[in-house]
Each structure stands twice: as structure tokens, then as C-alpha cells.
Amino acid sequence: MPGLPFTRIMQEWVAKEEIDLARRLNIGVDDLRKAQEYARWSPMVLLAERMGMDIENVRKIKNGKREWIGFDIADRIVVVCTDGLGWRNDPELYAIYRAFDFSWLDLAKPCAVAA
Numbered sequence: 001m002p003g004l005p006f007t008r009i010m011q012e013w014v015a016k017e018e019i020d021l022a023r024r025l026n027i028g029v030d031d032l033r034k035a036q037e038y039a040r041w042s043p044m045v046l047l048a049e050r051m052g053m054d055i056e057n058v059r060k061i062k063n064g065k066r067e068w069i070g071f072d073i074a075d076r077i078v079v080v081c082t083d084g085l086g087w088r089n090d091p092e093l094y095a096i097y098r099a100f101d102f103s104w105l106d107l108a109k110p111c112a113v114a115a
Helices: 004-025 029-034 043-051 055-062 071-082 091-099 103-108
Strands: none
Touching: 004 029, 004 043, 004 055, 004 071, 004 091, 043 055, 043 071
């Protein structure tokens, strides 16, 4: 799957989480980024934990350094960053999902019930 649409939703999610965290701590986003404790609270750390991936791979996708990503990773991103609604509510992601050929995925990881 093309990586850039998923980069976009990751960037949007991280920006929103930074604003929310700064509000909870009653400081500005710039001050939050400078704080030594920020490394523990970083939305990137939270995103990596929720996706079950190491932070460096998550950072590469978020920074647009991966042109293509597998469906499993794309699905993790959509589930974490959009509560799973992105596949349906985001026109770009919906088009990608509809165009995706799931037949090879069913062969690699059977999940469909045979008729």
C-alpha cells in the first residue's frame, strides 16, 4: 500500500495528541517538546506501543520515509489513529482499501470462512 496516506494520518494524530497533552499539562506545545520528561510521554512512544512496533519504524513511516507499507501495518495505523473509522470515513483510505487485493492475504493468513 502507498505509504503517504498513512503518513498523513499519523502526522495528524501525533499533532492532535501533542496539543491534548500540552493542554493537560497547561503548557505550550513548544515547551512540551523541550521538556526532558517528554520522551516518556511522547505521542510517538504511545503510537509505537499501541501499534506494537518499535519507535524507529513508526518514525520512518510518520516522516514519509517508507513509500510502501504492508496491509497489516497500514491497518494498525488506521485502527490506532482513527479508531478504525479511517477505512470508511477518509475518502483516500477508502479508495485504497477498496482497490486492495485481499486474496493473497487470505492465502498467507487465512481469516475468511469458506462458503
